[in-house]
Amino acid sequence: MRVPDSILPLCTEGxxxxxxxxxxxxxxxxxxxxGAPTLLIGANGAGKSVLxxxxxxxxxxxxxxxxxxxxxxxxxxxxxxxxxxxxLLRRSVLANTLYPMVLANVARGEREARAAEAxxxxxxxxxxxxxxxxxxxxxxxxxxxxxAAALQPELLFLDEPSASLDPAxxxxxxxxxxxxxxxxxKIVMTTHDLGQARRLAGDIIFLHRGSVLEQAQAEAFFQQxxxxxxxxxxxxxxxx
Amino acid sequence: MGxxxxxxxTALGLILSLDPAVxxxxxxxxxxxxxxxxxxxxxxxxxxxxxxxxxxxxxxSVISLMGLPPVVAGLLIYLLLSRSGPLGSFGLLFTPxxxxxxxxVLITPILAALTRQVLESMWEEYAEQLRSFGAGPWRAVPTxxxxxxxxxxxxxxAGFGRAAAEVGAVMVVGGNIEGFTRVMTTAIAxxxxxxxxxxxxxxxxxxxxxxxxxxxxxxxxxxxxxxxAG
Numbered sequence: 001m002r003v004p005d006s007i008l009p010l011c012t013e014g015x016x017x018x019x020x021x022x023x024x025x026x027x028x029x030x031x032x033x034x035g036a037p038t039l040l041i042g043a044n045g046a047g048k049s050v051l052x053x054x055x056x057x058x059x060x061x062x063x064x065x066x067x068x069x070x071x072x073x074x075x076x077x078x079x080x081x082x083x084x085x086x087x088l089l090r091r092s093v094l095a096n097t098l099y100p101m102v103l104a105n106v107a108r109g110e111r112e113a114r115a116a117e118a119x120x121x122x123x124x125x126x127x128x129x130x131x132x133x134x135x136x137x138x139x140x141x142x143x144x145x146x147x148a149a150a151l152q153p154e155l156l157f158l159d160e161p162s163a164s165l166d167p168a169x170x171x172x173x174x175x176x177x178x179x180x181x182x183x184x185x186k187i188v189m190t191t192h193d194l195g196q197a198r199r200l201a202g203d204i205i206f207l208h209r210g211s212v213l214e215q216a217q218a219e220a221f222f223q224q225x226x227x228x229x230x231x232x233x234x235x236x237x238x239x240x
Numbered sequence: 241m242g243x244x245x246x247x248x249x250t251a252l253g254l255i256l257s258l259d260p261a262v263x264x265x266x267x268x269x270x271x272x273x274x275x276x277x278x279x280x281x282x283x284x285x286x287x288x289x290x291x292x293x294x295x296x297x298x299x300x301s302v303i304s305l306m307g308l309p310p311v312v313a314g315l316l317i318y319l320l321l322s323r324s325g326p327l328g329s330f331g332l333l334f335t336p337x338x339x340x341x342x343x344x345v346l347i348t349p350i351l352a353a354l355t356r357q358v359l360e361s362m363w364e365e366y367a368e369q370l371r372s373f374g375a376g377p378w379r380a381v382p383t384x385x386x387x388x389x390x391x392x393x394x395x396x397x398a399g400f401g402r403a404a405a406e407v408g409a410v411m412v413v414g415g416n417i418e419g420f421t422r423v424m425t426t427a428i429a430x431x432x433x434x435x436x437x438x439x440x441x442x443x444x445x446x447x448x449x450x451x452x453x454x455x456x457x458x459x460x461x462x463x464x465x466x467x468x469a470g
Contacts, residue, residue, distance in 0.1 A: 058371055076374060087369035090387040099383075100373040 007068045007075040007154050008186055009033045010055065016063030017050055024050050025210045028064070034154075036202020037177065037187035039218070041194070043239055046207040048190035049084075049159050055188070056081045056157050077104060081157040085164065086144035093119065093135070094128040097147050104151055111150075118150035119143075122176050138169025145176050149185075156180060158189035162196065174199060194234065198222060206230050208239065243437075250438035251445060262439070266446055269423040272336055272410070273403040276343035280403075281396060284348040288355025288395075289384045292363045293377040303356075305349035314409030317342045321413065334415040339423070342409040347399040354395040359384045390465030397458040401451050 015028035025047045032038050040048045053059040055066055057076060068075035080100075089096050097115040106114065119125045122142040127135065132143060141161060148156055158177065162170040177200060181187050191197055197204065201218035206225070213227045225231050233239045254262050291299055319325050321333040321341075332338045362384055370380050385392070407425035414421035416430060424447045431440035 056372065058368060081372045083369065083372075087365055089366075089383070090390070103373045103375050103379065 005070070006034060007070045007078050009069060010155065010188075011067040012055070012064060013067065014064035015051075015054060015061050015066065017047075017054055017059060018062045023210060025054070026063075028212055030205065030212060030215060032186070032188060034184075034186050036218075037181050037189060037200050038203050038205060039197045039201035040188070040190040040205045040207060041192065041197050041233075042207035043233065044192060047210045048192075048207055051207065052081070052157050052159050052188070052190055078154040079157065080148035080151050080153040080155075081159065082141075082144045082148050082161050084160040086140045088132040088135075088140055088143060091132060092128065093124055093130050093132050093143055096132045096143060097150050100147055100151055106151075114150045114152070115146075118146040121149060121179060122146040123172070136169075138165050138172060141165060141169065141173055142176065145173065145180075149176075149180055153185060155186040155188060158187060160190050160192070163192070170196070194236075206233070208233075247437040247441055251441035254438060254442040255445060259442070262442055262446070264419065265422055265424055265427050265443060268336065268421075269404060269425075269447075270450075272339045272423060273343060273400060275340045276347065276403045277396060277400045279340065279344040280348040280351050280399060283344075284351030284399070285355050285385055285392065285395075286381055287348070288352040289359050289381040289388075290377070291352060291356040292359040292384065293367075293380045302349060303353045306353050308346065308349065309408070310346055310406050311408035311412060313346050314342055314412030317345060317409070317413050333413060334417060334421060336414070336421055338413040339410040339421060342413045343403040343406055346406060346409055347403050350402055351395055351399045354398060355388075355392065358391045358395060359388050362388060391462070393461045394458045394465070397454050397461070401454050401458075404447070404454075405451055 010030075010032045012028050012030045015025060015030075016023065017025040028051065040051060042048055050059065054061050056079065057066070057072075058081075070078075089099060091099070094115055097118055098111050101111045101114060116125065116128075119128055122145055124135075124139060124143055124146060127139070132140070135143060145161070161177070162173045165173065174196065177187055177189070181200075187200075189200065191200075198218070204214070204216055204218050204221040205212055206214040206216075206221070206227075208229050214221060214225060214230055216226070221230070222234065225234060229239050253259075287302065291302060317338065318333065320327050321330070321338055322328055323333070332341070363380065366380070366384070366387075370383065375383065405425065407429055410421075410423055411426045411429070414423070414426065416422050416426040422430075424443045428440045428443050428447070431437070431443070
């Protein structure tokens, strides 16, 4: 699917990353198209978070390139990222939501409306005036999602957004992710929780020791993974 | 012993009766040090925030200016402001303005270093998220200063304490002129050497009270900050 003016598809070609002489990712060539969420799965240390940071531009690749379908400045403005541990400013919930919109030059009159809508989406509308850092961990992550959603990105990167949350908060995060996906935001998300991957994924990218072993439709991947390592991973065996 | 206790009594009398000479000296001291603080904060706080976020050559030299001996700083400013100096035409030497400049020069590096200390760990936490929002180091400076608003008053109070307690530089550039550039510290130094202990003691008590009060305030502000910002 190719929407005119879209920053998608996102492609990588021979992407590699090394730090301190250790090769963390090698020869990653992928295409991510608009549509259902893409879930990056794999064992801890497979390189999921690093790949997300390379795609988002927080890290510079040691090899290869990331290609967007629009010029890089435009692509940068139309994507956002939510981290495993939300980094909230020492300000109110509302001020946290407004902050990135100021940086993104969203028109002044539009910011408040977008913030209110985003906070309602994550169920924090009644907490707008509270100090953000007084929220519970789960609420903090929902605020981080609202903050990203208010930017109305075309693509949203999520790095293990529920890894440090309890089941109820995880469920809340997943519901928000599905709502965002339903309104057309492309989600690219890492998780090590297979149940979560099954619940959310349109397609799966399976990483193992810094390489992409498989990219497949979620249904096909979970029924019949192509590689022996993915089969072992799905059986819950320890692969690394 | 008798001399000392009578000196104390006279000193307390001077304070309690709001002696005009004491009052004038205290007022001038506060005016000079508060002005110096404002001036130093305008430069020192952003500089400290920038030091926290940016890596550039010579970044350590700002911090090492913290150790600038006050008398030497006074001498340098004296040379700059003296009639034949590059800024001599402004006629600032031996005026309260010269003292404000001297104190500001002395505490700017202190404010910068303390600000950096406070904001550096915050930047470590924020850096990746702010870059994700498209904010570079320059844009991060006002963000960090605003988010550090509960911790920075402590920095300001520390700077004020240093400015108010300073004697060498203001003595050199102010000249300790009675009724014009005589502040608490220079007056104490002078009156002590003259043997006028009551006035020296009275001013000493006031100066102590101000500096201790400021430090207590700093502790209190830190406590409130910890509760709010988390």
